[in-house]
Amino acid sequence: MSTPAYLEVSRVERTFGSGPTAVHALRGVSLTAGTGEVVAVRGRSGSGKTSLLNIIGGLDRPDAGTVRVDGVEVTALSDDDVLALRRTTVAYVFQSFGLVPILNAHENVEIPLRLRGVDPAEREARVTEALDHVGLAKHAKQRPGQLSGGQQQRVALARALAARPGLLLADEPTGQLDSETGREIMELIVRLAKEGQMTTVVTTHDPVLLSLADRVLEIADGAIGEPAESATAGGAH
Numbered sequence: 001m002s003t004p005a006y007l008e009v010s011r012v013e014r015t016f017g018s019g020p021t022a023v024h025a026l027r028g029v030s031l032t033a034g035t036g037e038v039v040a041v042r043g044r045s046g047s048g049k050t051s052l053l054n055i056i057g058g059l060d061r062p063d064a065g066t067v068r069v070d071g072v073e074v075t076a077l078s079d080d081d082v083l084a085l086r087r088t089t090v091a092y093v094f095q096s097f098g099l100v101p102i103l104n105a106h107e108n109v110e111i112p113l114r115l116r117g118v119d120p121a122e123r124e125a126r127v128t129e130a131l132d133h134v135g136l137a138k139h140a141k142q143r144p145g146q147l148s149g150g151q152q153q154r155v156a157l158a159r160a161l162a163a164r165p166g167l168l169l170a171d172e173p174t175g176q177l178d179s180e181t182g183r184e185i186m187e188l189i190v191r192l193a194k195e196g197q198m199t200t201v202v203t204t205h206d207p208v209l210l211s212l213a214d215r216v217l218e219i220a221d222g223a224i225g226e227p228a229e230s231a232t233a234g235g236a237h
């Protein structure tokens with residue numbers, strides 16, 4: 001029997017509202033991603049990308065279908081168990097960075113470790129390592145407002161990494177960055193995914209970023225398919 005993929009999404013459906021105004025955001029979406037694989041999901045605005053990531057990460061529940069992460073059926077867990085899974089296994093990176101403005105870079109990266117009750121010495125070591133990994137060791141004491149957009153996204157990535165997640169979900173992580181910085185961030189995401197064997201699902205519109213992913217999936221009107229040209233998109237890094 002073959003080993004199941006790290007992430008398995010099967011026939012997920014999500015409808016918002018009801019009656020004639022109902023929006024079928026996801027219509028039977030299935031996908032898999034292996035350990036350390038970087039899968040890019042591209043699609044127009046409103047095609048269902050964020051809805052899909054929210055369901056994979058346990059922030060929302062589907063009306064039908066299942067999500068398995070590392071063999072655990074997320075969609076069958078209680079709310080408390082989903083919360084625990086989100087703290088231990090899944091990390092998010094958003095377009096808007098999601099940093100706490102009054103905390104410096106070091107303190108922002110430390111948040112998930114505090115939530116998990118990691119002891120102070122281990123926390124210090126992990127935060128230092130994560131900031132070092134994203135090239136921000138010298139900026140640990142700076143607050144988000146004192147950092148560039150690219151540096152803020154690096155802090156958000158360090159925060160994700162420090163929790164040592166098996167699954168990284170990145171929703172348009174370069175959407176607020178210029179193209180050069182966006183490319184650097186995407187390259188960093190791919191490098192971190194490979195080094196840490198972190199399965200990654202990233203949504204983006206940017207063709208350059210898509211070319212860095214191992215695989216590209218196209219989502220349109222809540223349904224997913226693999227675009228023909230993506231056959232050559234993998235392995236470009």
Ligand SMILES: Nc1ncnc2c1ncn2[C@@H]1O[C@H](COP(=O)(O)OP(=O)(O)OP(=O)(O)O)[C@@H](O)[C@H]1O
Nearest residue numbers: 016017023025043044045046047048049050051052
């Ligand atoms: N909470 C909600 N209530 C009602 N409709 C929703 C909700 N969330 C999403 N939708 C609808 O579901 C569809 C898919 O939205 P979603 O945010 O997943 O798209 P997207 O591809 O991420 O778009 P964008 O690229 O603009 O972020 C849209 O038509 C959206 O209006």
